[in-house]
Amino acid sequence: MHKYYSTLEDFEMKKIKLFGVLSLALLTFTACGSEKNDDPTNTTEAKTASKTKKTTKEKKDTNLLINNSEFKKLADNTVDSEETKVVAQKDYSLDFTDDSWTEMKVKVDKVSILKVDDFEDFSGNKPEGFIILHLSLFDLTRDVTAYPQQGTILTSDGEQTDGSYSLDAWDGDLMKGAKKEGYAAYELKKLDNVESVKNIRFTFNANYDTDDFDDNNAFHDYDMTIDLK
The missing domain is CATH 1.20.5 (Single alpha-helices involved in coiled-coils or other helix-helix interfaces)
Structure with missing residues (x-):
């Protein structure tokens, strides 16, 4: 046991x-x-x-056009906004006013020259740079129509370019007493240096509706030469 x-x-x-x-x-x-x-x-x-x-x-790559605080809407005109870069930028602060038409005054307070890389628009154009103006339209004495984004620019380098890029829908039909401001961008097919453009000639037209065929004031061509310095 x-x-x-x-x-x-x-x-x-x-x-x-x-x-x-x-x-x-x-x-x-x-x-x-x-x-x-x-x-x-x-x-x-x-x-x-x-x-x-x-x-x-x-x-957050600040060189990308899409991340540019002022001109990122320009990237909406590119085939690939994630590739387009701003390689150089020159800004000019101005105090330029055109009061050649009694119906509306135009002020240009800034012009920027941008040199870009890998910019291709939806038509296959590949500009090397842009001239971008900041404008104000004010003192409207009546309803008018004006498209500063669809004007023409001639640079001191001899390149003439028409406005075909929209940064925002701010121009067009404007009512009496309105004040509108925005950017107008113009492409440069060739741009070696952002400081090479010394002045620009900027033109666009405006008009108002009238039944008076003898009213020669109904159509106006703004034509301004702006020194960049």
Whole structure:
């Protein structure tokens, strides 16, 4: 009896030790798995956050035209706005006013020269730069129609270019007493240096409706020469 009891007791002790070893192993395995899963780099959220951070950093490339604070809408005219870059920019602050027509005054307070890279519009044109004017139309004595974005520019380098790019729909039919301002962009097929343009000649027309065929004032051609300095 004593021998049998001793053997049974030994057997039970071995079972207890085996159970203890298995329990310890299970706890260790669970802890390791928990540490691995708690690592944020191994979660879907972490991977998404990393991708978002990378994308945000790419969008902050200040050389991209689409990230230009003033002229990013010009990028809407490109085939691939994520590729077009502004490689140089020259800004001129001005105080130029044309009051040659009694029905509306025109002010140009800024002209910017941009040299761009990888700009291609939807017609396949690949200009090397742009002249962009900031204008104000004011002191309207009657309803008029004017499109400064569709005028013509002649540079001191001899390049003549017509307005064919829209930055915003701010010109057109204007009511008496209105004051409108916005940008007008003109492409330059060739531009070696943003400082090479010394002056520009800028023209556009305006008109108002009338039934008087003898009213010679109904149509007006604005024609201004602006020195850039």
